[in-house]
Amino acid sequence: MSVYKEFLLLKRDMGGVVTLFLMPLVLIITVTLIQDSSYKKENDVKIPILLVDYDKGNVSKTIFDNLQKSNVFSVVTSLDATPITEAVAKEAVFKGKYQLAIIIPSHLSTDLQAKIDQNVQKIVSSLGFADSLATKSNTKLVDQKEVKLYFDPAVQLSFKSGVMNGIDKMISQIETKSIYTTFQEQLGEEDAKFEQKSFITFKEIVPKINNKEIRPNSVQHNVPAWTLFAIFFIVIPLSINMVKEKTQGTFIRLRTNPVSNKIVLAGKTVMYLIICLIQFYMMVAVAIFLFPHLGLPALNVEGHLILMSIVALFSGLAAIGFGILLGTIAKTQEQSAPFGATAVIILAAIGGVWVPVFAMPKIMQIIAQSSPMNWGLEAFYDVLLRNATFWDLVPELFLLFLFFVVTTTLALLYDKKKRAV
Amino acid sequence: MKSIIQISNLSKIYKDAEMYSLNDFSLDIKEGQIFGLLGPNGAGKTTLISILCGLVKPTSGSFSIDNLIYAKNANEIKKIIGVVPQEYALYPTLTARENLLYFGSMYGLKGTDLKEKVIDSLDFLGLLKFADKRIETFSGGMKRRVNLIAGILHNPKILFLDEPTVGVDVHSKNVIIEYLKELNKTGTTIIYTSHHLSEAQDFCTDIAIVDRGIIYAEGTPKDLIAATANARNLEDVFISLTGKELRDAI
Numbered sequence: 001m002s003v004y005k006e007f008l009l010l011k012r013d014m015g016g017v018v019t020l021f022l023m024p025l026v027l028i029i030t031v032t033l034i035q036d037s038s039y040k041k042e043n044d045v046k047i048p049i050l051l052v053d054y055d056k057g058n059v060s061k062t063i064f065d066n067l068q069k070s071n072v073f074s075v076v077t078s079l080d081a082t083p084i085t086e087a088v089a090k091e092a093v094f095k096g097k098y099q100l101a102i103i104i105p106s107h108l109s110t111d112l113q114a115k116i117d118q119n120v121q122k123i124v125s126s127l128g129f130a131d132s133l134a135t136k137s138n139t140k141l142v143d144q145k146e147v148k149l150y151f152d153p154a155v156q157l158s159f160k161s162g163v164m165n166g167i168d169k170m171i172s173q174i175e176t177k178s179i180y181t182t183f184q185e186q187l188g189e190e191d192a193k194f195e196q197k198s199f200i201t202f203k204e205i206v207p208k209i210n211n212k213e214i215r216p217n218s219v220q221h222n223v224p225a226w227t228l229f230a231i232f233f234i235v236i237p238l239s240i241n242m243v244k245e246k247t248q249g250t251f252i253r254l255r256t257n258p259v260s261n262k263i264v265l266a267g268k269t270v271m272y273l274i275i276c277l278i279q280f281y282m283m284v285a286v287a288i289f290l291f292p293h294l295g296l297p298a299l300n301v302e303g304h305l306i307l308m309s310i311v312a313l314f315s316g317l318a319a320i321g322f323g324i325l326l327g328t329i330a331k332t333q334e335q336s337a338p339f340g341a342t343a344v345i346i347l348a349a350i351g352g353v354w355v356p357v358f359a360m361p362k363i364m365q366i367i368a369q370s371s372p373m374n375w376g377l378e379a380f381y382d383v384l385l386r387n388a389t390f391w392d393l394v395p396e397l398f399l400l401f402l403f404f405v406v407t408t409t410l411a412l413l414y415d416k417k418k419r420a421v
Numbered sequence: 422m423k424s425i426i427q428i429s430n431l432s433k434i435y436k437d438a439e440m441y442s443l444n445d446f447s448l449d450i451k452e453g454q455i456f457g458l459l460g461p462n463g464a465g466k467t468t469l470i471s472i473l474c475g476l477v478k479p480t481s482g483s484f485s486i487d488n489l490i491y492a493k494n495a496n497e498i499k500k501i502i503g504v505v506p507q508e509y510a511l512y513p514t515l516t517a518r519e520n521l522l523y524f525g526s527m528y529g530l531k532g533t534d535l536k537e538k539v540i541d542s543l544d545f546l547g548l549l550k551f552a553d554k555r556i557e558t559f560s561g562g563m564k565r566r567v568n569l570i571a572g573i574l575h576n577p578k579i580l581f582l583d584e585p586t587v588g589v590d591v592h593s594k595n596v597i598i599e600y601l602k603e604l605n606k607t608g609t610t611i612i613y614t615s616h617h618l619s620e621a622q623d624f625c626t627d628i629a630i631v632d633r634g635i636i637y638a639e640g641t642p643k644d645l646i647a648a649t650a651n652a653r654n655l656e657d658v659f660i661s662l663t664g665k666e667l668r669d670a671i
Contacts, residue, residue, distance in 0.1 A: 001522075001527075004517075004523075005512070005515070005523045008514075008515055008519055009512060009514060009515065012514035012515070012555070013514065195501055248508070248509075248510070248511070248512070248513065249506055249508030249509060249510035249511075250475060250510050250511065250512055252474075252504065252506045252508070252510050252511075253504065253506075253510045253524055253527070253571065253572075254527075255475070255476055256474045256476065256499060256502065256504040256526055257499055257524070257527040258496050258499040258500045258527070258528065259527045259530070263592060328539040
């Protein structure tokens with residue numbers, strides 16, 4: 001009867017029900033669409049960047065060509081049909097009109113070549129080929145060159161370091177290529193061309209299921225993370241439901257009848273757990289059937305749905321336990337709603353929903369281990385990305401269930417202490 | 422008559438309060454009485470009822486209900502008491518029937534018995550045609566009547582009523598009082614608080630006038646009026662005992 005009452009209360013609040021089911025879907029679609037680009041090798045939207053070329057040589061041409069080919073940037077070299085100067089580029093970037101400007105210094109190509117010639121000549125001379133290279137002799141002092149990068153102060157550190165690494169790699173390749181070419185020219189052996197491809201390459205080995213590689217994409221990362229986030233948001237309506245009972249006076253009836261508080265809370269747990277599972281299945285359905293129509297990869301749940309449902313069930317229990325504790329302690333909706341929302345966001349943040357736990361500072365990594373959202377998220381990733389079995393999930397499921405038991409017990413004890421006669 | 426509620430030296434002081442809400446309060450209520458607790462605002466009436474219903478913990482003293490004490494027999498006590506609080510303790514978005522079926526089920530009532538009991542009670546209090554309307558659409562008087570039914574569906578041996586007729590029209594008040602009288606005839610002991618002194622004078626078999634957490638006078642309405650000089654009714658007794666100063670309290 002308690003479950004039925006909770007069902008009726010929810011049914012009569014259609015606005016609340018729509019919010020409960022619709023908002024998580026809006027959330028998951030929006031976040032996945034936004035984050036999808038960071039998982040794609042090719043992006044429809046290119047970031048415009050400024051390139052100021054004072055070199056006008058081979059090096060700057062190679063940098064320009066590589067940036068254009070990267071599919072990440074569109075290179076802007078002139079504004080209003082006027083070539084960009086460093087001062088203009090600096091101002092535009094620091095004002096946030098562009099995120100990046102690259103300033104290639106003058107004579108970079110010629111000076112690089114001169115420096116390489118000098119170095120190669122020294123090496124070749126020491127090997128006893130000095131006579132044959134007399135014509136290439138050059139002792140002019142070549143200053144070190146500096147490619148300047150201006151970043152919009154608002155860009156994230158990860159973007160900055162990604163760009164800097166990319167440019168560093170590009171310049172290293174240009175230098176290496178020039179060195180090889182110069183050696184070849186100095187030695188004068190046209191037929192014995194150096195192999196200029198990297199000798200050491202790397203290959204990512206990914207897990208396989210049924211000989212099919214499981215390549216992570218934005219959907220497989222985002223759907224579990226934001227599904228969990230939405231499941232935990234059940235804390236807010238549940239705690240409000242409990243606070244309302246106090247302010248409406250029905251709490252007095254619930255406390256003066258012979259039915260134990262445990263039964264009343266069990267009724268709420270069952271009803272809200274059903275809601276959590278409906279939310280979960282709706283989000284999974286959207287990820288499977290709607291995402292492909294939005295240009296996103298479909299969520300692959302093949303062989304995973306039962307284990308995912310189990311993780312959702314235990315995550316829902318943990319969220320409900322927290323909601324019950326909050327609803328028991330809070331006296332007003334003004335206390336429960338903002339606290340619940342903020343607490344869920346904090347749990348999500350330390351649980352690794354936004355920033356992966358491995359990328360957090362050491363202290364936060366330790367704290368993350370205590371977030372139920374981290375246990376749930378790891379369990380979802382274990383199922384979807386690490387090909388885990390039920391037994392692999394037991395530690396995380398146990399922690400989620402323990403969290404439910406502890407929070408509910410605390411709520412019962414608090415309630416008993418407050419009203420014990 | 423057999424004692425059904427025995428209160429001995431009961432005291433209650435709330436956290437940060439300067440005065441006791443109940444101060445060494447002792448009372449003996451007999452089975453079958455309609456016992457009125459009358460007093461100005463802040464007298465301690467609601468505190469006493471809350472303690473007797475198990476909602477508030479006393480600071481000191483003891484009490485028993487039908488020879489049972491909460492520490493040992495909380496569930497047994499809850500089965501034999503009915504509570505009609507001052508607030509409309511109902512779910513506003515549920516219908517009258519849904520509210521009553523839910524609260525009735527909390528006392529172990531179920532099936533046809535419960536459904537019939539709900540229909541009979543709603544009928545008696547003139548609400549049957551509104552049975553499937555949401556409580557939020559009801560007037561104050563209608564809510565009070567449903568609130569009353571929710572507390573008595575399980576035929577309690579003892580019924581606690583905290584201001585059951587406050588804010589209702591004359592018609593609703595009469596219906597409620599008549600219903601309570603009928604209930605008392607079936608053996609239910611009623612403990613009732615009210616500010617309506619004329620209503621209490623007609624309705625109660627016994628009265629205690631309470632102020633500042635202590636009993637100023639106790640007896641039948643007739644005896645109390647007779648014992649007070651120049652008193653024509655209970656209101657005169659009340660003013661004579663508690664004075665005329667305002668009792669606004671926080």
